[in-house]
Amino acid sequence: MNRYAELAGGTVSEPQVAPGWELTRVCPPSVLFxxxxxxxxxxxxxxxxxAFGSQITAIDVDSGELETISPQGGSIVGPDDFGFDDAGNLYVTEVMSARVSVRSPSGEVRVLADGMPNANGITVYQNRIFMDEHRRGGRLFELYLDGRTPRLVTDDLFGPNALMMGPDEKLYFPLVPLGEVWRVDPETGIKEKVAEGLQAPPAVKFNPAGELIVPQARTGEIVRIDVQSGAKTVIAQVRPGIDNLVFSADGRLFVSHFIDGGVAEVATDGSSSERILIAAGFVGPWGVACDPSGPLYLGDGLSLATVDAGGDVSRLGGILDERFPGFIQGIAPGRAGELWITTARGDVVRYRLRDRSFDVLAKRLQPLYGIAAADPDAAVVAGVESGSLIRVDDTGQTTTLVTGLSRPSDVLNVGDGTYFVSEMETGRVVSVNAQGQISPVLDGLQKPKG
Incomplete structure (x- = not known):
C-alpha cells in the first residue's frame, strides 16, 4: 500500500500515455506523508x-502491515505527536491548528484544548496529559480529559518539542534551537538544564532501563545522556532528519524521519543496523526541475532533493540548515548551476548549486506556487490567491504581468514573452502573451498542478 492508493481507496491505476510517448518510473510512490x-x-x-498529510498510521512492527487510523480529510488535522492513556484514548497535538484533540477507542474525535500555537510535543503519564508549544516563548501545559482549563506548568521556552516524564517524575523536554535538554517539576514549575551542546534535538525518550535517550536531527546521532553529569554516549548513528523515536516494552528502538518519511527499527549494539519498516520517500514533492547539467531537482518542502538517472535520492539541504529559506514549493531551472525557488511563506529565492547558497530576492509577496525563469536575471511566479503572474528580478524588484487567472498553480516560459499557466479552479491550461492576453489552451482537467 502507498499513500496515493490509500487516498483513492486502493483503486489507483497506472497512468496511460499517448502514442509515441514513453513513461518510466524513476522513484517509487512514498508510503507516508x-x-x-x-x-x-x-x-x-x-x-x-x-503532520503534512493529516494522517495517523499504525504499523505492525513484525509483519509490516499498515492501517490508517485517522485519514487525510478526517477530523484530526496536521497531527504532530500523540500519546495514549490507560483507557485507550489517543491525545493528538495538531501543530497547524493550534489545538489538541482526543480520539476515543471507538474513533470519536473532539477538541480537548485550543489556542495553543505550534502545539507539538505531548506525553501521557499515569493518565495525566502534558503538552508543549514548539515556538519562541513556548508554554508547557497540563491538560484534562474532563475539559477543565489547562494548567500552565512553565513558559518562556525556546522551541520545546517531544517530551516525556522521567523516572524522577520530572518532565524532560528538548529546546531544539538551543541544542539543550531541560527538566521541570510538573507541580512547582521549577526547571533546570540537563544537557547542552546537542545538534537540534527534536525529542527525548526514556528506554525501559530508565536511561535518557535523545536523537539529534542535524547529525543523525542518537545519544544516551547521564542526567546527573550531562555526559553523552552515542548509541546509534542514522541519517540526519530524525523527528522522533520510541522504545517498545522489550527495548527495541524505532526511529522516524520528518525529512523523508522513513521509519526503521535501529540496533543499539554498536552496528546501527536498520530494519526498514517504511522506506524513505518524499514529503511531497511540490516542484520538479531539470538542470541543464542533467540531474532532476525536487522541491520537497522541508528539503531540496536531487534524483539521478538510477532513481537514487540525495538531499542538498534541509530545514535544519542555517541558511535554508524555508518550506520549498515551486522550483525551476535558471542559469547554468542555478535554480529558482518559491517558499510557502511567499519568498522568491535563487539557489546556487556550486556552493549550495540561497539568495532571498523577495520576501512574503503572497501565497506562491509555480515559478519559471523569465530571463537569466529574473523569474515569473504564480500568485495563487491573487490570480496573477509576477516578475521578480535579481534585485528583488517586482512587476505584475497579468491578473484575472483562476488560482494559478504553475507557470512555464515557452518563449517570445508567452507563458503557459495551469489553473486549479477552472481545470484548464491557458497561455498569457506579452500583452497580458489570456487564451485557453486545454480544459477539462481536474485541479491541474505542474
Whole structure:
C-alpha cells in the first residue's frame, strides 16, 4: 500500500500515455506523508503521525502491515505527536491548528484544548496529559480529559518539542534551537538544564532501563545522556532528519524521519543496523526541475532533493540548515548551476548549486506556487490567491504581468514573452502573451498542478 492508493481507496491505476510517448518510473510512490511523532499503542503496534498529510498510521512492527487510523480529510488535522492513556484514548497535538484533540477507542474525535500555537510535543503519564508549544516563548501545559482549563506548568521556552516524564517524575523536554535538554517539576514549575551542546534535538525518550535517550536531527546521532553529569554516549548513528523515536516494552528502538518519511527499527549494539519498516520517500514533492547539467531537482518542502538517472535520492539541504529559506514549493531551472525557488511563506529565492547558497530576492509577496525563469536575471511566479503572474528580478524588484487567472498553480516560459499557466479552479491550461492576453489552451482537467 502507498499513500496515493490509500487516498483513492486502493483503486489507483497506472497512468496511460499517448502514442509515441514513453513513461518510466524513476522513484517509487512514498508510503507516508513524512513521519513525525510515534508511540507504541495499546495493541502493540507502532503509531506514526504525519503532520503534512493529516494522517495517523499504525504499523505492525513484525509483519509490516499498515492501517490508517485517522485519514487525510478526517477530523484530526496536521497531527504532530500523540500519546495514549490507560483507557485507550489517543491525545493528538495538531501543530497547524493550534489545538489538541482526543480520539476515543471507538474513533470519536473532539477538541480537548485550543489556542495553543505550534502545539507539538505531548506525553501521557499515569493518565495525566502534558503538552508543549514548539515556538519562541513556548508554554508547557497540563491538560484534562474532563475539559477543565489547562494548567500552565512553565513558559518562556525556546522551541520545546517531544517530551516525556522521567523516572524522577520530572518532565524532560528538548529546546531544539538551543541544542539543550531541560527538566521541570510538573507541580512547582521549577526547571533546570540537563544537557547542552546537542545538534537540534527534536525529542527525548526514556528506554525501559530508565536511561535518557535523545536523537539529534542535524547529525543523525542518537545519544544516551547521564542526567546527573550531562555526559553523552552515542548509541546509534542514522541519517540526519530524525523527528522522533520510541522504545517498545522489550527495548527495541524505532526511529522516524520528518525529512523523508522513513521509519526503521535501529540496533543499539554498536552496528546501527536498520530494519526498514517504511522506506524513505518524499514529503511531497511540490516542484520538479531539470538542470541543464542533467540531474532532476525536487522541491520537497522541508528539503531540496536531487534524483539521478538510477532513481537514487540525495538531499542538498534541509530545514535544519542555517541558511535554508524555508518550506520549498515551486522550483525551476535558471542559469547554468542555478535554480529558482518559491517558499510557502511567499519568498522568491535563487539557489546556487556550486556552493549550495540561497539568495532571498523577495520576501512574503503572497501565497506562491509555480515559478519559471523569465530571463537569466529574473523569474515569473504564480500568485495563487491573487490570480496573477509576477516578475521578480535579481534585485528583488517586482512587476505584475497579468491578473484575472483562476488560482494559478504553475507557470512555464515557452518563449517570445508567452507563458503557459495551469489553473486549479477552472481545470484548464491557458497561455498569457506579452500583452497580458489570456487564451485557453486545454480544459477539462481536474485541479491541474505542474
Amino acid at each position: 513524512g513521519a513525525n511523532g510515534m508511540q507504541i499503542g495499546p495493541d502493540g503496534r507502532l503509531y506514526v503521525a504525519q
